[in-house]
Amino acid sequence: MRKRMIAGNWKMNKTYSEAVVLAEELACALADGTKGVDVVVCPPAVDLKGVGAVIDQKAAPVALGAQNVYWEESGAYTGETAPDMLTAVGATYCIIGHSERRGYFGETDEDVNRKAKALMAHGIVPISCCGESLETREAGEHVAFVVNQIKADTEGLEITDPSKYVIAYEPIWAIGTGKTATADDAQEVIGAIRETLREVFGEKAEGIRILYGGSANPGNIAGFLEKQDIDGALVGGASLKAESFVAMIESSAE
Ligand code: 13P
Numbered sequence: 001m002r003k004r005m006i007a008g009n010w011k012m013n014k015t016y017s018e019a020v021v022l023a024e025e026l027a028c029a030l031a032d033g034t035k036g037v038d039v040v041v042c043p044p045a046v047d048l049k050g051v052g053a054v055i056d057q058k059a060a061p062v063a064l065g066a067q068n069v070y071w072e073e074s075g076a077y078t079g080e081t082a083p084d085m086l087t088a089v090g091a092t093y094c095i096i097g098h099s100e101r102r103g104y105f106g107e108t109d110e111d112v113n114r115k116a117k118a119l120m121a122h123g124i125v126p127i128s129c130c131g132e133s134l135e136t137r138e139a140g141e142h143v144a145f146v147v148n149q150i151k152a153d154t155e156g157l158e159i160t161d162p163s164k165y166v167i168a169y170e171p172i173w174a175i176g177t178g179k180t181a182t183a184d185d186a187q188e189v190i191g192a193i194r195e196t197l198r199e200v201f202g203e204k205a206e207g208i209r210i211l212y213g214g215s216a217n218p219g220n221i222a223g224f225l226e227k228q229d230i231d232g233a234l235v236g237g238a239s240l241k242a243e244s245f246v247a248m249i250e251s252s253a254e
Contacts, residue, residue, distance in 0.1 A: 004225065004252045005166065005209050005232035007040035007065065007127060008239025009095060010047075019047035020054055025242035027060035035253030037232070040065045040093050040127070041239070045081055052090035065093030065127065068101060071111075071118035083122035094119050095234075097129045097153060099172045109152035116157055120165070127166045127234065128153055129213070130193070134173035142171070143192045150196045157200075162207030168234040169193060174214025176236060183220075186212045187227035194229045218247035225252060 014022060026041065042065035043051045052064045070080035086094060096119070097112035116126045130149040132142040146169065159165050169190050174181050190210050197205035212224045213234035224230045232252060238244040 002207060002209050002231045003036065003038050003163070004254065005038040005040065005211060006221075006245070006249050006252055007093070007095075007166075007168075007211065007232070007234045008042060008245055009067065009098070009213075009234055009236050010041065010043045010239060011067070011100070011236060012044060013240055014043060014047060016047055016050050019043045020050045022240070022242060023051040023054035023060070023062075024058070026062060026245065027054055027058035029242050029246040030061055030249070031058075034061045034249055037249050037252045039063065039249055042067050042093065042095055042127075048086070048091055049089045056090070063093055064089075064091045065095060065125075066091045067095050067098070069094050069096065069115055069119060069124075071114040083118050083124055086124060087122060091124065093125045093127055093166075095127045095129065095168075097149075099129060099131055099170060099175065103172070109149055112153045113155050113157070116153065116165075120157070123164075125164045125166060127168055127211070129168045129170055129234070131170040131172050131175075131214070132189075137171065137173065143189055146189050147192055147196050150193055151200070154197070154200050159201050159204050159208075162201070162204040163209070166209045166211065167193060167197075168211040168213045170213035170234060172214075176215070178215050180215040180220055181212070183223040183227050183230070186224055186230060190227070190229045216248070218244050218251060221248045221251045 040063045096115040101107040132145045209231040211234045216233040217238045
């Protein structure tokens with residue numbers, strides 16, 4: 001029922017020309033399709049147009065996503081990007097609430113909620129991130145912590161098409177550290193996220209994709225996908241090279 005998804009978060013990597021090269025490599029490697037996997041790439045904002053142009057020219061089976069958005073329509077918000085601006089350069093997805101944005105830039109659950117509403121009002125699919133710190137996990141409070149994030153992040157959201165709202169569970173201690181959660185660790189929290197989504201959205205919860213993120217790579221992706229509630233991955237480091245990203249897409253085909 002839920003189509004698998006592999007999304008690449010390029011974070012603050014790749015200049016314009018490097019981003020175009022990576023997009024061309026992906027387009028070439030995926031010329032025969034993605035075997036039923038939804039593929040999204042999220043380059044830095046200044047690279048969106050260039051990556052989008054490659055996707056269009058090569059008719060690549062890849063969707064374009066941004067890494068952040070602001071909820072206002074336009075105006076005096078120096079440095080920010082409005083949903084319409086993302087649409088204008090071809091972005092149909094947008095990551096919100098990444099732990100790096102929460103940690104370094106003070107993004108709160110309230111912000112994440114406003115961003116989700118603004119994106120959905122403009123037909124852009126949010127990839128809404130959640131996840132606990134090592135301290136919270138060691139205190140045994142990880143499930144409760146993430147459930148609370150989900151409740152706050154989804155407050156008042158109305159979902160008509162559940163394939164148009166995506167969650168990424170990224171335990172902070174597993175991001176960029178080479179330390180992955182086990183598939184069982186991830187399923188424990190992602191199962192609780194699904195249960196919370198059922199409380200909030202009823203049966204629509206069954207159609208919402210929940211991705212795992214945190215040192216996901218070609219060697220461990222299959223193990224995560226065996227778990228009943230895990231529908232794909234939000235990939236950082238391994239999305240920066242076409243070879244590893246494409247290998248993860250291939251391992252995700254059902
Ligand atoms: P890594 O895959 O580099 O650990 O990053 C995960 C992540 O933060 C994706 O959003």
